């Protein structure tokens with residue numbers, strides 16, 4: 001399978017630079033794009049799905065260049081953050097309509113097969129308005145994979161889903177990553193930690209780090225600490241130190257702290273992707 005090559009990508013909205021010379025090589029499998037609000041994730045997704053064109057730079061998949069937008073659309077599936085369909089029509093009808101628009105052949109069989117893939121066969125005759133949030137996201141994936149796209153782009157995959165649905169949806173995405181490129185854009189670290197082989201961190205239009213979840217976690221190695229304090233001590237601790245998370249254990253509080261120097265009575269612990277991400281964000285805030 002080919003790789004997706006993003007080279008020197010710049011996007012300016014008037015004077016606002018949203019992407020600043022972004023270079024990425026995305027291999028088949030799951031790829032996570034992580035960044036805070038305003039980092040440029042949506043802009044990059046919109047360029048990849050040909051909704052907008054870049055100011056500078058190129059996107060290429062094998063011999064296919066993004067200048068040929070109509071050919072690119074045939075190999076791209078997109079699940080936007082706010083996917084919705086007319087509530088009164090049935091799931092199978094909605095998918096058949098979209099299949100027609102996409103120029104998919106053998107519509108009945110294709111719709112049946114995507115319904116199976118996303119585990120919605122038994123709900124195929126339900127109206128869209130009767131579905132849970134998780135089921136609606138699965139219809140969203142079903143429409144994105146109609147026509148067997150080589151690249152699937154998913155914006156904020158689990159936003160608005162309950163914890164059980166999140167787990168199920170991540171499993172579905174992982175299964176798609178076996179035979180295509182799946183790009184997930186999110187600010188929820190957990191979506192990426194359990195699914196993606198590679199991650200890029202975007203900050204104010206720049207890729208500030210890329211690698212595996214473990215490589216990103218390493219950015220915070222030796223800087224994550226754990227300590228257990230009383231509830232009163234915890235307030236002082238939170239004022240003085242960068243507390244990443246805290247758990248109440250009976251009358252004590254267990255806190256994870258991000259710091260270059262050891263806080264008092266704290267022991268070092270292994271860094272996670274989230275720790276690495278937060279560390280990189282904090283370091284950027286100090287610079288900018």
Ligand SMILES: Nc1ncnc2c1ncn2[C@@H]1O[C@H](COP(=O)(O)OP(=O)(O)OP(=O)(O)O)[C@@H](O)[C@H]1O
Pocket residue numbers: 013016017018035036037038039040041042043044187
């Ligand atoms: N149509 C537009 N006109 C002007 N500026 C824009 C436009 N779209 C995005 N921007 C600006 O470009 C930058 C990147 O925005 P973008 O929406 O791509 O970020 P994001 O990472 O997707 O953020 P979010 O998670 O909030 O959606 C921001 O500073 C944003 O204000």
